[in-house]
Amino acid sequence: MLVVHANWFQGHLHLWGESVDRATTVPENSGKEHPFAASTAQIRAAIERRLGSLNGAKSDTVTLLLPHSPTAHASSGSSRATTLPSSRMAGILGHAPDDEEALTLEACEVPTIRLEPGPALMFLLRLADLEGSSSDSLALSHAMHWWMRLAQFTLDSVVDQRVIPTVLQRRDGSLAGQWRPWLNDADADAQVADLIASMPAAVRAVDTTDGHAWPIVDSFLGLTTDALIRSTLVEENFDEAIEDFSTTTDPHAGLLSGLLGRADSLRLGKHPEHDLMRSARGWLAVLDEVRSNRGLRLRFDVREPDLEAGDEGTDAKWRVSFGLVDPEDPEFVTDAETILLGPSTRRSAARAVRTEELAELLLKELGRASRIWTELEDALEDEAPCGIDLSTRAVHTFLRDIRPVLLEAGFFVEVPEWWGQPTSRISARLLIDAPETPHEGGADGSAPESLGLGLQAMVAYRWQVALGGQSVSVEMLEKLSRSGSPLLRVGGAWVDLRPEDIATAVKFFRDHPGGNMTLVEALRMAHGIDGPPEGLPVTGVQATGWVAQLLDAGEGSSDGFAMTTPPECFRGTLRPYQLTGLSWLAFLDRLGLGACLADDMGLGKTIQLIALLQHERAERAAKGLGSPGPTLLIAPMSVLGNWRRELARFAPELKVHTHHGIDRPTGDEFTAVALHNDLIVTTYAIVVRDRDTIQRTPWRRVVLDEAQHIKNPPTKQTAAIRGLNTRHRVALTGTPVENRLAELWSIMEFCSPGYLGTNTDFRRRFAAPIERNRDAAAAQRLRALVRPFILRRLKTDPTVISDLPPLIESRQSIPLTQEQVELYEAVVADMLAKVDQADGIRRRGLVLSALVKLKQICNHPAHFLREGIPDGKGANGKAKPKQLEPPPEPDVDADDAPLVPFGKDALDSLRSGKTQRLIEMLEEVVAAGDRALVFTQYRQMGHLLVSMIRHAIDVEALFLHGGTPQAKRDAIVERFQEADGSHPIFVLSLKAGGVGLNLTAANHVFHFDRWWNPAVENQATDRAFRIGQTRTVNVHKFVCTGTLEERIDQMIEQKTELATQIIGAGDAWLTEMSTTQLRDLLSLRPSALEGAE
């Protein structure tokens, strides 16, 4: 694995890398060299494998200023400062975060591959194409991603023609031409400011620019833009254009002499350098005038003429009036009449001066605008230019051609509302006719839910011409086109009638009279995706019957579909939005359409699905029908316990079978089991392994929990899941799918196969425009397209928030892994064997230490085996489960031993059910832009979690433990609370949960291990749930099923007599138990084995 970095140095992009191989084999820091910088051959090989040949790139070295640690990181014991790995590398290696106070900035040298500006731009653009497709050999640093953004900015500038030719003066005084982006307009300026503010410090780590951001950005944008444009101009021989002109006497040719060819030197005569520089500067300054006019801006107000009803307005007189506007407060307008013609009497001297100034400014601005809009010059001849009268034709030219340029130049142009709206142009509307319900077939009513043909259902359709919000006939269009006016009133509404639109429309509607097609075709067409209409905007779709209901569904609105009543056997209360969710699922199910329920984490997706199972059974029972058939639920192992728990709690009558474990049924035996149950629960891994068996069973429904697990490109797992034989598909996920396009496609491809087209098609049509070009229209089309099939409610939605209590507690029941089971059983057996022969203090000691060990095993095997602690099993060795360590220190918060990097095994979150689940949930927290507190009792576990989070999801978690000094505590808390949310995860290992800390930025609280004392846990929870908290706080308590954790949790929940002894007594009560009681309390129950195979 190679982590690739890049720095811009003396006009070149230098790629360098950190190599895992070097990191593990060359721990020694030799001199000024970076200890595990990859060799140029390694970098070249890794990059070329992904991107193809790096033609012509030279090898080089660059000196960088990087963070160093005074203490040796490796066990070498050397005392000199050691170059630290980058955060990405540290995550991969499992290094714990360093104490930032001790870090120093030191120079060190890295081998690089050097790219010229042109190839650098192409390299970064190509790299951006690969984003999202993971690689085992190449990881990109944050800086790399930042460079990719900057490259995109260069490309966007050229596409948008926001570039200028400029002149640079070199150190020797000679002049050179350069193409560069024009950055001074407000939006480009703001974007550059954001780019600079988001630049990782590592980008500035080069020696030359003294670590300043602007020279780097300036040089990169200038040189890459110039390279891109120049290469095009050279290819097309643009320099021939000035061949017949003297570059020494004609300043235009002189300027171009450095812009068109390969060489950038201006070919000028003897001394005119300063002159050309001066005049070029004067010319470009014109673009920047708006900034010198801070304060007020010129505003044009286009006023619609008053016309009689029925007047088509082809000969109307329009008024464009002038005024000054405060850009900070666009409501504050002073019109030109007031400024130029206002009453001059009874005015204070100060106001007179002010008016004088305003008049001067107004005229100056008008002069500036007249360069863009030459018609203004006529108005300026007027003594008091207050406005200009335009014909309908002229106002159309103004609106269409002049206004956009005026806006870009910083003027304000107020236009009638209808201008620019799709409805004011000729557009196409799709009408879909459908019956109230998809053909009420099946006269015997035996299988009502099979009636919906889903996306393949045929619907009748026809197209309509829409203009000004109403439909018009083709004849009418042709009549309008004869008027020859580009602006016209149709039925009282102004329309923008472009001749090219009319021609397209007439042809289109002649060619497409209407007919029948499938729902999927109709919906794709309605959103302008497939087939017609050519060049016509589609302003929507109107439907009747069930299609109308479908289109109104989604987004949590319940207008489109009938609300169902909560199923009677549901043991609990569905919140209103959950009932909406249930009704929506049932509605799509009835139509045979797949659904993706993407509610925020904590809103209860599980119980909505459970209610759906109950609902369909109740419906069938009411009609005297039998079972609808089994539903298959596929979920990550870590949530199986949860499902079982919720099912048992809310729907105990459902017959549930967990398809898991070594002796799980196969073949016909499995089918029989499946048909005998309501719900079969299994994991993603098992579906792949037992694909033949599972695919043979006819499923009523397949549900994917944590559906973001079906990834792209297609894997065996994806193929196995898509191959399932089912009538209905539901995906559950808590991630914001609509913003993660690769996930969205995969999930939709599962729910509604084919709906979003092939993956390649989807990338071309949606992913690339949205991600690369931030194409708002494409994003809008995609949202509209998937809206009927995705229901995502946020905790912050007004409809939801009123239904939510301020605090939601949930218990995460988590199975142990096989490794955990073996360790757990060994420790219990070991203790029970010894405890019988001991008494008194020794017995108590044995019990206490066993207790600590069991809790650690539940956390993670590496915690128990003390991997990553020098006196433990060492960094990389995974201890054999049978070899039990001597009891670790019972004082849970005292392990102060310096940490060596955790090995890869220690960082494997899949070794523990808890860490696996925690990582999954934190991923959702981060994706949703939320923030979380993670409490653990153990400092070492805290360290492990921080490293694991960095390793698994590349997020730098903050960490606070009992040994953190007060001053640092405050700094950490502040960083967590900061508005920008750059540190969304906060791990705390504190007795009493750090009373006094105010962490209201968090809306998730994880209790990773338990105190067995609700008061202590509540104190911890209250860090987030206190005054100042405006959102619902979700509390997730982690409990390993079948273990002592679960049993003690139950005792506390049920407030047993024993529980009152437990609470507040620490662990002492356990030591008083008899061996039998201990065996009963500590031995694994069968449910613990769920995760084990």
Added chain:
Amino acid sequence: MTQWTESNRPRPPENPRRVIGGFKFKRKEGISDWPWTAEPLFNAIASAADPDDLAEGNSYALSGQTVTFPCTATRVDASVQGRASRPYAVAMVFQPWSSDEWMKVVQALSVEAGFSARFLVGEMPHAVGPLIAGLGLRADLVPSRPGAKPSCDPLLTCTCGGAQPCKHVVAVAHLVAERIETEPLTLFLLRGMTPERLLERIQEVRTLATRGENHAHPLPQAAADASLELPLESMLADFWRPGKRLRDLEARAATAHSPHAILRRLGASPMGGRFPLVGLLATIYDTMRQRAMVLRDGERALPGSDAEEK
């Protein structure tokens, strides 16, 4: 608006026609104690003039007979109302410095940062005189050889037709000397360059000397704001990660741009070349947009990108 009241004073009948709102010589010290910037010119004209013309010119200056008095590059063109019905046109044409000479001046003045600072507040440091005198230019900073011959500096002319310096020229000389005293940078203007432009050019040379780069385009606000960044030393804890506002950047929607907007805003070039610059630029803008569109929206060739999937 000009003040009117002062000029309503009654005058003797032999006096020239009264001028309303004319420029008046208001110097408290009268015509003595000139600063080094103004003395040579005034004294040379005063001593060359006939005593009567000097006295009358002086009274013209005091009573404001000069109607207009614009100082432009290398010349002063004044109109002075005498007894005739129409005012006389007075011109003083100064020797310009050639562009080579200006280059020397700019170079010399850019050596010391203090000069620019004084120029900025409108002052002429004493050291400038000897400094420029040492450059061996055709004409000194301070003009001192007025006369009616073309080689004179300034060349004096008046439409009254009298011997030079006539009383009208004398009157104007009062005002010019007064102007040079109050705005000494006028001397540069009289040699052909506005003080603003001179400052710019000095700045150009200084930039070149200190940072080694200079450019025709103005910098965006972001460039200035970027200097507020934290030093690397204080970013060690978050050295590798993106800074703040990454989300802002991601949330920023693309804005639409109209074709050739920049060119249309620029308008015609003021450089006065014959080559159709803006026309060619328009073609270039379209060509480069086409090429960039292909890069952005087309399938970028990725040789070898499948290698790893296999």
